[in-house]
Amino acid sequence: MDATHADVALLRCEDYDRTKLDAIIAQAAEIAGFPDVRGATILVKPNVLNASPAAKAVTTHPEFVGAVIRFALSQGAKEVLVGDSPGWQPGALAAKTSGIYDAVKQNGGKWVDFREASPHAVNHGKRLRNIPLTTWLEHVDIVINLPKLKNHRLMTYTGAMKNLFGLIPGTAKSAMHMQYPGVMEFGEMLVDLALSIPRCFTFMDGIVAMQGEGPGSGTPYSLGIVLASQSIAKLDWIAARCVGYDPALIPYLADGLRRTLQSEAIIEPAISPLSVQDVSHEGFELLPYHSELGRKLGAIPNAMRAFAGSLIRLRPVFHTDKCIGCGACVQICPANALALDSKNKTHIVRIDDKLCITCFCCHEVCPAKAISIGRVPMRLWHRAKRS
């Protein structure tokens, strides 16, 4: 934070009314120190997870994207490009369904798909030395990050840092899940990536957030907030607090803030004009922390721990009655653990437990809420049977 700006701007905004949004974006930018973008080419990165209508709160709201484009152009930006790379669908298709594609066109921006990648250097990374990111980064002066505030089955919470994972084009994202299958290592990779983007300013859409089974299958929750910051890690820390998480218990949020502060000691980011208490919502349906599972296992005697772990380990569960046979889960699965069997309008997805790395990408992309995350009993029995 410089002397005149807050680490994180936190404002109330109850809906996506254009006039209100224009005022809130301008105010948030002023409080958090929006950079000088005169003559700049900007890449705006909303969350376009998949082809979902805006009302489902899976994607950043199109009105929010439109307001940020208008603001950037009003500040003298030369060109505003807007793009993303959903897990398995073409970006433009997903952007059209959400309404973002039209919002971009109507407000003077230009939609770009992330198809090509080039190596992007990561200095001081814990996991990465370089990473393949969209070649559009080579043509822009600054990134404006527009995450949606959501729960996330693998990472517990998703916001500013996780949204930048979408800078990796297409299925290369799945390869990262294979390379970094654990929550800790995947989280460190996310922080490496996020902190390597040199000029990045974030506006977060927390007006309607996603609670429950995020990031694709949860339910919309009217939270009524907008956040902005020069620091993605500080913004995530505050946003997670606003919905009731303790960010210290979400490893990648703690890692991101420590690395940003360059200190093991956590110093709470300075917020303005509202405080977390002003906006906190007790009704938001949270996901359990990964550390809770570890704690439960830790309390069990050694001899029983492996068996207990197999009983309470979470993995995707497929619901034939809801499955529409789209094949998205099979396509996205980085471990090739899934097969789709479609006969007479009945679709059955089969999972190979021995291959599954529990990355939950399948759950993330399923358009039909046909995948839940559940505890699968008798996992050891399944393993023994197959080996």
Ligand code: SF4
């Ligand atoms: S089955 Fe689902 S959770 Fe398991 S590896 Fe494949 S995508 Fe990940």
Ligand code: SF4
């Ligand atoms: S489980 Fe979901 S993603 Fe997989 S085929 Fe069925 S509807 Fe598609």
